[in-house]
Amino acid sequence: MNVSETVTRWRYRIVPDQVLGELLAKRWIDNAIPVLILLLVIATFGAAIPDFFGGASLGNLSRQWGEFGLLVLALMVVMVGGGIDLSVGSTFALGNIVALALLNVAGLPLPVVVVGTLLCGAAVGLVNGLLIGYLRLRAFLTTLVTLIIVRAIVDLLLLTYSVQIAAVFPDSDTWFYLGEGTVLGIPFSVIVAGTIALLLHLMLSRTRIGWHVMATGGSRRSAYNVGIPVRRTVCLTYVVSGIFSALAGLLYASRLGGAGADTGIGLEIAALTAAVLGGNSLGGGRGSAAKAVIGSVIVMLMVNSLVRLGVTSGANSLLLGTVLLLAVAIDVRWLKNRHKLLTEVYVSPTYAALPPAPGTDPGSPYALNDRLRPVEAIGLDRIDGPEDVILDEDDNLYAGNRTGDIVRFLAPDYTRQEVFAHVGGRPLGMAFAADGALICCIGGMGLYAVHPDRKIEKLTDETDRSLFSVIDDSRLRLADDLDIAPDGRIFFSEATIRYEMHEWPVDSLESRGNGRIICFDPATRTTRTVLKNLVFPNGICMTHDGVSFLFAETWAGRISRYWFDGPKKGRTEAVIPDLPGYPDNINRASDGSYWLALVGMRTPSMDLALRMPGFRRRMARRIAPDEWLYPNINSGCVIRFDENGRVLEVLWDLGGESHPMITSMREHKGHLYIGGILNNRIGRLKIEGADPDWTGPQSYWSAA
Structure with missing residues (x-):
């Protein structure tokens, strides 16, 4: 290994390239920029303003935030639904004057005042909702007109009732508690805003109406086509916005107890700046309560800090306008380029140097031959992609297909077939349990059991999450092969935690340790990860000692053995470290030996590319996937070996004329049954000298 290659090896061993792509793939990454801005604002003004973090300062600021945060949440709901509401400032002022008029002038009880104020806000929102949702008017122009009209109504109410409002001092502790009270030292308005933010988060992320709002904001036409009541959904967002704005005005009235002509003026710009700065998209369909909270805190800190520093109100408006322009630019560019950037960096090949490939010349254990040429075809053109095959004690043959069925070919001639079970997904590795249940790994779904009565049961679709994993690796993406220990525990492999079933070529391109082996215990119904950082583990077989299993790592071209019990518990040892191809099922x-399928053959060009991660990265970015460099998958090969790694027998089908791309094989009563994920048939080959009475289920469970 030369110096350059040594440097490359250590560079890719030390630097986790995949982390950047995994971070960009997370939904919460949208909050990264707002959080950084928030930290910068806190650091800047905290250093510039004395007693910035004092109790009195934070208490006064938090009361104002409670009211302003409600306005931003109101605007966020509308924006997520694909609209915009410029009338929130005027509705805030309306809520303020209506609350004071109902309490001080009309002398109504406080509960009636609260309900009446919220109804006024809901009425404004309903007008907006009807005009925009049902009459399909432009949201920007409609809410701009509503702003003007509501502001005019507020001015008229001020002219009529301002003197009477100022002349009365309400005798209600509850009223003053709304604006000035605390709960465990936290202002009541903050409690209200925080509770509403939490409820909005749950609604948008966990409820049907929340999904409807998000879908409508993402694409109204698509939402309509799938049956979502788009007009009603849009209308409801404006009603909610009006209620929240009026509630903010109510809390403001309780805190200050007065109304003025300038109340609420400019708040719509501040709220819009906060909503966009927090990461809520102007295009709709992307936003959250957390983003609204972050944005509102940033704007509130900026505005109040500038006031404390003696900056004029005109400079404040200039700053808000500049920040809004910057936030809109960031939003547009981020939305446009995020997926492009993710595509550029997510696929992150690593340095992977395989041992020298063994020769296939005469005299080599892997010497070429044509022993697979006599393979018979079962179900020719009647099955699509039988990745794994298995036989029961009655000699019936089972295989999964691409359409989500487990197909059963009936003995003895296998000319008749039936759908044994429709499991969905992509049925892959299979094994029979002691009770006769057929346990199956299903790509994209997890581990399932099909009982003898054909009842389908989900065993597990998740495992324990890694403590330091950026991505959520608790969900099973590509469970692909399994075997069952004598005590009933099921050990199964998950080929990759980064890619889905149809993206396996990308994992091949990376050749990174993205895979793992997992154990499901039927006795306790628990699932745990046993081995991590494996290079596409894709084949598991229990050894005859009952305390260890063999497993294949496809892209690493090796077979290893793991002890899950006994004196060597927890140890892993290499069995065959240098295969001439890519191993699959075992x-x-x-x-007493073991059969192994090679899904493809190693080539000098592919081996060289594995030591050139930069080349593979450029290939992934610049070339279509169907033109990538691939292993040779046109030559079928089956190997028989013992537990010490000694190769006993090799069966080749050069050129794949009889059975290309072999992914599995099962010995049963003197015959070898062969499957392939890209094949349209199941192969059968008579094995000379094999036990004509031996079956797999008998080997596992005869003593059970």
Whole structure:
């Protein structure tokens, strides 16, 4: 290994390239920029203003935030639904004057005042909702007109009732508590805003109406086509906005107890700045309560800090306008380029140097031959992609297909077939349990059991999450093969935690340790990860000692053994570290050895590319996936080996004329049954010298 290659090896071992892509793939990454801005604002003004973090300062600021935060939440709801509401400032002022008029002038009880104020806000929102949602008027122009009209109504109410409002001092502790009270030292308005933010988060992320709002904001036409009541949904967002704005005005009235002509003026710009700065998209369909809270805190800190520093109100408006322009630019560019950037950096090949490939010349254990040429075809053109095959004690043959079925070919001639179970997903590795249930790994779904009565049961679709994993690796993406220990525990492999079933070529391109082996215990119904950082683990077989299993790592071209019990518990040892191809499923043979399928053959060009991660990265970015460099998958090969890694027998089908791309094989009563994920048939080959009475289920469960 030369110096350059050594440097490359250590560079890719030390630097976790995949982390950047995994971070960009997270939904919460949208909050990264707002959080950084928030920290910058706190640091800047905290250093510039004495007693910035004092109790009195934070208490006064938090009361104002409670009211302003409600306005931003109101605007956020509308923006997520694909609209905009410029009338929130005027509705805030309306809520303020109506609350004071109902309490001081009309002398109504406080509950009636609260309900009446909220109804006024809801009425404004309903007008907006009807005009925009049902009559399909432009949201910007409509709410601009509403702003003007509501502001005119507020001015008229001020002219009529301002003197009477100022002349009365309400005798109600509850009223003053709304604006000035605390709960465990936290202002009541903050409690209200925080509770509403939490409820909005749950609604948008966990409820049907929340999904409707998000879908409507994302694409109204698509939402309509799938049956979502778009007009009603849009209308409701404006009603909610009006209620929240009026509630903010109510809290403001309780805190200050007065109304003025300038109340609420400019608040719509501040609220819009906060909503966009927090990461809520002007285009709709992307936003959250957390983003609204972050944005509102940033704007509130900026505005109040500038006031404390003696900056004029004109400079405040200039700053808000500049920040809004910057936030809109960031939003547009981020939305436009995020997925492009993610595509550029998510696929992150690593340095992977395989041992020298063994030769296939005469005299080599892997010497070429044509022993797979006599393979018979079962179900030719009647099955699509039988990745794994298995037989029961009655000699019936089972295989999964691409359409989500487990197909059963009936013995003895296998000319008749039936759908044994429709499991969905992509049925992959299979094994029979002691009770006769067929356990199956289903790509994209997890681990399932099909009982003898054909009842389908989900065993598990998740495992324990890694403590320091950026991505959520608790969900099973590509469970692909399994075997069952004598005590009933099921050990199964998950080929990759980064990619889905149809994206396996990308994992091949990375050749990174994205895979793992997982254990499901039926006795306790618990699932845990046993081995991590494996290079596409894709084949598991219990050894005859009952305390260890063999497993294949496809892109690493090796077979290893892991002890899950006994004196060597927790140890992993290499069995065959240098295969001439890429291993897939492993299964028992009748003489105590093991069968192994090679899904493809190593080539010098692919081996060289594995040591050139930069080349593979450029290939992924610049070339269509169907033109990537791939291993040779046109030559079928099956190997028989013992537990010490000694190769006993090799069966080749050069050129794949009889059975290309072999992914599995099962010995059963003197015959070898062969599956392939890209094949349209199941192969059968008579094995000379094999035990004509030996079956897989008998090998596992005869003593059970």
